[in-house]
Amino acid sequence: MIVRTRIEPAPSGSIHVGNARTALFSWAFARGHAGSFVLRIADTDAKRVTEESFQAVLEDFRWLGIDWDEGPEVGGPHGPYRQSERFDIYREYADKLLAGGFAYRCYMTDEEIDAERKRADAEKRRPNFRHTEAEETAHASEGRPHTVRFIIPEEATVTFHDEVLGDISTEMGRTPDVVILRSDGTPTYMLAVTVDDALMDITHIIRGNDLMASTPRQLLIREALGFTEAPVFAHLPLIVAEGGKPLSKRWGDVSVRSYRDRGYLPEAMINYLALLGWSLDDKTNIFTVEELIDSFSLVRVGKNPAAFDIPKLDWVNMHYIKSLDPDELAARLVPFCEREGMDAGTDEGLGKLRAVTPLLVERLKRLDEAPPMVRFLFDRNEPDEKAAKALEGQSEYLNEVASRLEALSEWTTTAIDAALRALADERELKPKKAFQPIRAAVTGTLVSPPLFESLEILGRDETVARLRSAA
């Protein structure tokens, strides 16, 4: 059997980290089994889907390094891969269901449906949305709009095996007949996903646990449609916020894009996401995508929800930042610096960044932390409040520092270091007392990369000029 997995995102802008994790596992599973990974766009509710949000989804996957063998832009033998382009197919299957007596037209208005739901609830039974034959003919001749509902056999107990959760058995007695075609003739998720998974020969349906409840219904539809071979199911534990609450916008940023914008590396996101609900072994925290693919297995996926923990993500990200070589890091820093108004994309700008990266690499958790640290190389900024305070009454000292630096025979970190320490010794100043005013004068802040190295990179003329002007 050739393994085929898929991810089916709804294109509502940048993907949710939970979807990214699901995609990652589904993808890793396919890759690890020399199978195919299909990207299918769940845009049956086409009204609010924009081209922009569709592109955002593709871009997020590309950024993460998750590629697809079949799907938008690459095509494939089972296309099209946007459900909005497959409506005819779904209608055809809905007709089959109708013809086979597995579905019926429901002419009820929203009000009627509401009322029936309330009644059913009070009577502790499932709601009934069907019509008598007479009603149906009447409604049809009036041209009343209708949906198509799939009949859930009341006595059915659906059983399936889940690779993560084990055997699941569900009694369908109170599950209402499910809408498969909306009144405008478009299919719902329940129909589209079932038909597509079957038609596209998906062998392993790996998806979020929130969709587990829909599995029995999909199995029933599948069976009614005559698709005899059932796929393997694996429902992944949900990713939640601290306290086990749903990871919603309310909690904070949940889109992949927002993490990208804050300077998380794609390799770090992949690594961290893989740690949510899965583990390589009892002690490995850091691994490459290749290692993930090689060792990923559904058996090792946990059952319980995982909380998204930013501090740990930061730690993983820091690890990957450290592993970048200086040129690579400098290049990745450019957009973040430009965003903050620095002229970092030029040869000169890149040169400055390249020079400081060795100093930054040990102190960045996120790429977006770099701009404030390197700003002094691009602008002569006004001292901030704390820096201004550190400069008070330091005129004479700063002028002396400037003179000493001017007198240096060579402009190197070692020479600067020696000169400034010598001066501090002469004046019996503790290092901190001696160096903070200089840092304040030159960088405009009390927090910067190591001082002597920073001065060397800045250059003698600029350093001296800043010292004199702050004095």
Place this chain on the structure above:
RNA sequence: GGCCCGUUAGUCUAGUUGGCCUAGGACGCCGCCCUCUCAAGGCGGAGACCACGGGUUCGAAUCCCGUACGGGCUACCA
């Protein structure tokens, strides 16, 4: 209300067939060291009666039952 799922430290987890678990690793936290700021790094530490209550067993985090708590679904969203 109904159907289904889950429950190891603040967090992610290891714990595959019950004994090597006096529960392992990581993040975070605390302390010390290093130190020109901020970090990083090194060393050490606290933190879990394995949700709770019953069983089964010579022996249970691991098996069974119940309870509590949490979550998902119960849409003409996916």
